[in-house]
Amino acid sequence: MTKFIRTLTFLICTLLSISVHAQESLAVVVNKENPVDELSRSELIDLFMGKYVAFPNDEKAIPVELKGEHEIKIEFYQNLVGLPLSRVNAYWSRLRFTGRKRSAVFQSNESDLIAFIIANEQAIGYLPESQITADLKVVYILNE
Amino acid sequence: MNKSGLVIRLAVVIIFTAVIVGLITTQLFYRFTFLNEQALGEQSINQLFNTVSPTASIASYLGDEELAKEVVNGLISNDVITAAAIKTDVLMVQSDNYQKSANILEFTLFSPFQKKRKVGVLFVKINKKFLANKADNISATNAFVVAIEALIITIISILVTYYVITRPILSIGRALHLISPGTHQRIDKPVSHQKSEIGLLVDDVNSLLAKAEQQMLREKSLRSEVQVLESRFRMLFENATSAIVLVEPQGDILLYNETFERLVEKLELSLKKNYGNYLQDLFIMKKDLHEQVQIAFSNNESAVVELELISYQDEKIWVQVVVTQLITDDFQENYQITLHDISKRKQQISLLDKRANYDSLTNLLNRQAAEQHLKKLTLTSVSFALIMMDLNDFKPINDIFGHDAGDELLIHVSSQMMKSLRKADVLSRWGGDEFVVILPNATKQEVKNVCEKLAAQLSKPLHLSQHNKSIFVTASMGASFYPDDQVELLELIRSADKAMYQVKKNKSANEALYLEFCSDITHEKKDSKL
Numbered sequence: 001m002t003k004f005i006r007t008l009t010f011l012i013c014t015l016l017s018i019s020v021h022a023q024e025s026l027a028v029v030v031n032k033e034n035p036v037d038e039l040s041r042s043e044l045i046d047l048f049m050g051k052y053v054a055f056p057n058d059e060k061a062i063p064v065e066l067k068g069e070h071e072i073k074i075e076f077y078q079n080l081v082g083l084p085l086s087r088v089n090a091y092w093s094r095l096r097f098t099g100r101k102r103s104a105v106f107q108s109n110e111s112d113l114i115a116f117i118i119a120n121e122q123a124i125g126y127l128p129e130s131q132i133t134a135d136l137k138v139v140y141i142l143n144e
Numbered sequence: 145m146n147k148s149g150l151v152i153r154l155a156v157v158i159i160f161t162a163v164i165v166g167l168i169t170t171q172l173f174y175r176f177t178f179l180n181e182q183a184l185g186e187q188s189i190n191q192l193f194n195t196v197s198p199t200a201s202i203a204s205y206l207g208d209e210e211l212a213k214e215v216v217n218g219l220i221s222n223d224v225i226t227a228a229a230i231k232t233d234v235l236m237v238q239s240d241n242y243q244k245s246a247n248i249l250e251f252t253l254f255s256p257f258q259k260k261r262k263v264g265v266l267f268v269k270i271n272k273k274f275l276a277n278k279a280d281n282i283s284a285t286n287a288f289v290v291a292i293e294a295l296i297i298t299i300i301s302i303l304v305t306y307y308v309i310t311r312p313i314l315s316i317g318r319a320l321h322l323i324s325p326g327t328h329q330r331i332d333k334p335v336s337h338q339k340s341e342i343g344l345l346v347d348d349v350n351s352l353l354a355k356a357e358q359q360m361l362r363e364k365s366l367r368s369e370v371q372v373l374e375s376r377f378r379m380l381f382e383n384a385t386s387a388i389v390l391v392e393p394q395g396d397i398l399l400y401n402e403t404f405e406r407l408v409e410k411l412e413l414s415l416k417k418n419y420g421n422y423l424q425d426l427f428i429m430k431k432d433l434h435e436q437v438q439i440a441f442s443n444n445e446s447a448v449v450e451l452e453l454i455s456y457q458d459e460k461i462w463v464q465v466v467v468t469q470l471i472t473d474d475f476q477e478n479y480q481i482t483l484h485d486i487s488k489r490k491q492q493i494s495l496l497d498k499r500a501n502y503d504s505l506t507n508l509l510n511r512q513a514a515e516q517h518l519k520k521l522t523l524t525s526v527s528f529a530l531i532m533m534d535l536n537d538f539k540p541i542n543d544i545f546g547h548d549a550g551d552e553l554l555i556h557v558s559s560q561m562m563k564s565l566r567k568a569d570v571l572s573r574w575g576g577d578e579f580v581v582i583l584p585n586a587t588k589q590e591v592k593n594v595c596e597k598l599a600a601q602l603s604k605p606l607h608l609s610q611h612n613k614s615i616f617v618t619a620s621m622g623a624s625f626y627p628d629d630q631v632e633l634l635e636l637i638r639s640a641d642k643a644m645y646q647v648k649k650n651k652s653a654n655e656a657l658y659l660e661f662c663s664d665i666t667h668e669k670k671d672s673k674l
Binding site: 042045049050051080082083095098099100 | 206
């Protein structure tokens with residue numbers, strides 16, 4: 001029962017948060033030093049869904065993810081591939097059985113994520129537009 | 145059982161039809177099943193594709209060989225699929241037996257994240273053999289079921305036909321076979337067919353039988369009528385007093401009655417099949433018969449001829465023959481010949497004739513008959529001599545010995561004179577003791593000779609037993625010749641008479657012959673005149 005209530009509350013909160021961030025676009029950012037200035041949507045999907053592990057210029061790419069069921073993560077995947085996070089997770093679970101390893105790096109929160117990207121030239125991650133700093137380079141903006 | 149019997153034929157037709165229909169049905173069903181199975185196979189392949197499509201998409205998207213292999217192996221583990229392959233830009237994963245050929249279905253694989261982005265193609269080869277086997281199995285089962293159904297329907301049809309139609313018809317046929325038409329036998333209606341077509345058939349047959357019976361009864365009565373009529377006709381025919389014969393134109397006898405048979409017997413002839421045309425061989429005057437028949441037939445009449453029959457007996461048999469032409473129904477010409485016995489009538493007539501023409505005492509021709517004969521001779525222009533004869537001194541004999549003796553003498557004289565005459569000569573009693581002799585084609589000398597003979601004969605004495613006395617007479621004769629002396633008959637007679645009286649007047653007892661020729665008298669007259 002308690003679990004149910006928790007789930008329910010969580011769901012409501014999630015919905016609320018979506019509504020909060022609805023107006024805010026998500027931006028995909030890379031290290032400032034990264035030569036890639038812009039990515040197409042397909043390239044973006046290929047990087048995050050594990051098809052490629054390199055930027056179009058053949059430089060190794062390290063996708064940076066948020067851990068768990070982070071609101072931004074949920075919104076990102078909803079926007080990028082039109083799937084709920086659970087499906088995306090299921091996708092990765094399936095791939096894990098074939099022995100395919102995900103090259104992504106997981107960060108607990110936005111600040112850690114930003115710090116990792118700044119520290120790592122090959123990193124690529126996603127953030128709400130409002131949290132973008134000058135040390136980051138936006139290569140794609142996800143619109144509703 | 146009869147090879148062409150109804151039941152056998154029906155069974156053959158039904159079984160044949162069942163087999164044909166069964167074959168066609170099975171074939172059609174097989175085709176249908178096959179197509180259906182094929183469609184089902186495709187459908188199941190589509191379903192399989194739907195099942196594997198997310199994984200296949202992911203595999204294609206990522207170019208993950210392991211995942212693709214998993215999908216391909218998963219697919220070919222299905223019976224419906226023989227071989228499968230996944231092809232992407234970077235990858236070609238296929239099952240061992242995969243070959244590019246027909247019967248391969250292609251499914252485009254899209255990215256799991258971008259519905260319009262093609263990431264690869266899934267090839268699937270349908271297991272046609274499996275589908276065919278499946279269809280075969282289903283069809284075989286179906287064919288078996290159809291065959292059983294056909295068998296059951298056939299058996300039921302045959303049984304129903306046999307019990308409902310064939311058996312009643314056969315029983316009717318047998319009953320009909322045993323019935324003899326014309327009797328009051330009828331066919332029983334089968335119990336189960338009181339109102340069916342077969343019942344109607346029985347009714348019709350029975351009414352036909354009734355008609356036949358009626359007709360036969362009528363014919364029977366007619367026949368008996370004809371028999372009665374025939375027996376009457378036969379009686380009439382057989383008992384007819386006249387002989388009746390039916391002959392063909394060539395003379396073959398078709399029919400004759402008892403009277404005819406008796407007649408032939410009477411003629412002492414054998415009974416033959418043919419006596420010539422119109423029985424001509426039975427008659428003396430065949431020519432008369434033919435002439436009369438021809439004349440009568442040309443006038444469309446029956447020929448009636450009186451003819452004498454050939455007979456070896458003394459008694460003459462005269463018959464009236466009536467020949468009638470008959471045309472039969474089939475245009476055959478026959479003759480009905482009737483023979484009426486007229487012998488008696490003929491006899492009577494001849495008797496009457498005799499009485500009229502002959503002198504009853506002397507049996508010589510009488511004066512009338514003699515005159516007739518003379519007339520005939522003059523008409524046919526035959527020359528003859530006429531001798532008038534008168535007995536000398538006959539009256540005294542009559543007076544002395546009586547009329548009986550006179551009659552006796554006359555008979556004696558007549559019979560004596562007949563002895564000295566030729567066949568063509570005629571002796572007649574002219575009246576009383578006067579006689580006339582007619583000698584055709586005689587010369588004066590011949591006449592003289594005849595007269596001498598006559599005189600000699602007649603003067604032979606007659607013994608009168610009553611008076612125990614012999615008497616004899618002489619006769620005076622006068623002769624004249626036709627046509628030398630006279631052409632007129634009366635004058636001829638008168639002149640002969642005159643000559644005779646001349647002799648009588650001048651007669652002397654010693655003279656043997658009292659004959660005078662009229663020609664001599666005229667000469668004497670001429671002489672006296674001179």
